[in-house]
Amino acid sequence: MQWLGRRGSTNVEDRRGLSGGGIAAGGGIIGVIIYVLYTLLGGEADPSQMPISPGVQQAPMSTEEKKADDQRADFVKVVLADTEDVWNKIFADNGKKYTEPTLVLYRDAVASACGNTSSASGPFYCPEDSKLYIDLSFYQEMQDKLHAPGDFAMAYVVAHEVGHHIQKLNGVTQKIARIRQQASEAEANKYSVMLELQADFYAGVWAHYDQKMKNVLDAGDIDEALNAANAIGDDRLQKQATGTVVPDAFTHGTSQQRMYWFKKGYDTGDISQGDTFKEN
Ligand SMILES: [Zn+2]
Numbered sequence: 001m002q003w004l005g006r007r008g009s010t011n012v013e014d015r016r017g018l019s020g021g022g023i024a025a026g027g028g029i030i031g032v033i034i035y036v037l038y039t040l041l042g043g044e045a046d047p048s049q050m051p052i053s054p055g056v057q058q059a060p061m062s063t064e065e066k067k068a069d070d071q072r073a074d075f076v077k078v079v080l081a082d083t084e085d086v087w088n089k090i091f092a093d094n095g096k097k098y099t100e101p102t103l104v105l106y107r108d109a110v111a112s113a114c115g116n117t118s119s120a121s122g123p124f125y126c127p128e129d130s131k132l133y134i135d136l137s138f139y140q141e142m143q144d145k146l147h148a149p150g151d152f153a154m155a156y157v158v159a160h161e162v163g164h165h166i167q168k169l170n171g172v173t174q175k176i177a178r179i180r181q182q183a184s185e186a187e188a189n190k191y192s193v194m195l196e197l198q199a200d201f202y203a204g205v206w207a208h209y210d211q212k213m214k215n216v217l218d219a220g221d222i223d224e225a226l227n228a229a230n231a232i233g234d235d236r237l238q239k240q241a242t243g244t245v246v247p248d249a250f251t252h253g254t255s256q257q258r259m260y261w262f263k264k265g266y267d268t269g270d271i272s273q274g275d276t277f278k279e280n
Contacts, residue, residue, distance in 0.1 A: 083162045102129075176195055189249065196252040202271070206265075
């Protein structure tokens with residue numbers, strides 16, 4: 001993807017420099033005491049400032065690693081800016097107004113309105129605060145462990161999380177959350193899969209318009225995204241982890257499904273064709 005010198009989004013909270021992604025502002029026990037005092041004194045608890053125990057912390061980065069990390073940060077900012085341009089246009093074309101999400105860059109662990117999360121769980125979107133959370137080391141993980149290299153593989157991940165934001169704006173997230181509460185575990189997992197596949201579809205729609213509006217995709221970019229979709233399908237991840245595949249435990253969809261929906265979004269660019277709930 002051609003991204004150097006292009007606009008980067010300013011809807012970014014960079015918490016990489018903070019210990020634990022900004023969870024314990026004062027650090028460890030001091031942070032806990034400050035927090036307890038604060039809430040005892042009647043302060044409103046801000047989840048983003050809530051302390052958790054100082055957990056896993058990586059060794060400080062070398063100058064080289066920091067440079068690579070900063071470059072990745074610049075890249076995802078450009079991708080986020082592109083999602084803003086595309087979704088602002090699609091929403092406007094449909095007579096609606098798009099509310100842009102915020103991207104939080106963090107390292108190791110982070111507190112969101114959805115709770116405390118370690119980077120081991122990968123990038124995620126929290127509908128409660130409309131923010132995307134990404135630890136950029138996931139890039140490395142995709143490349144080394146999931147065999148999904150390439151800048152557009154990461155662009156796909158960002159676009160997928162933005163896809164969840166679209167679902168929140170459309171009210172799909174809330175609707176499915178209500179349905180899932182009444183459902184059995186297997187049934188609830190099925191709904192999770194449909195949500196995930198729709199986010200993949202929206203990522204494809206974004207790629208379609210990004211190319212149409214800006215002509216910035218390189219040959220091979222779509223293959224990088226498809227390869228990533230293939231690599232992070234539940235069946236593939238499960239097999240890697242346990243050696244077996246249990247369809248009921250799928251929450252993101254199979255590799256085949258993920259590639260299918262991303263490609264459908266990319267080929268059609270038509271948001272009305274993303275009814276994963278009807279088709280799966
Ligand atoms: Zn997802």
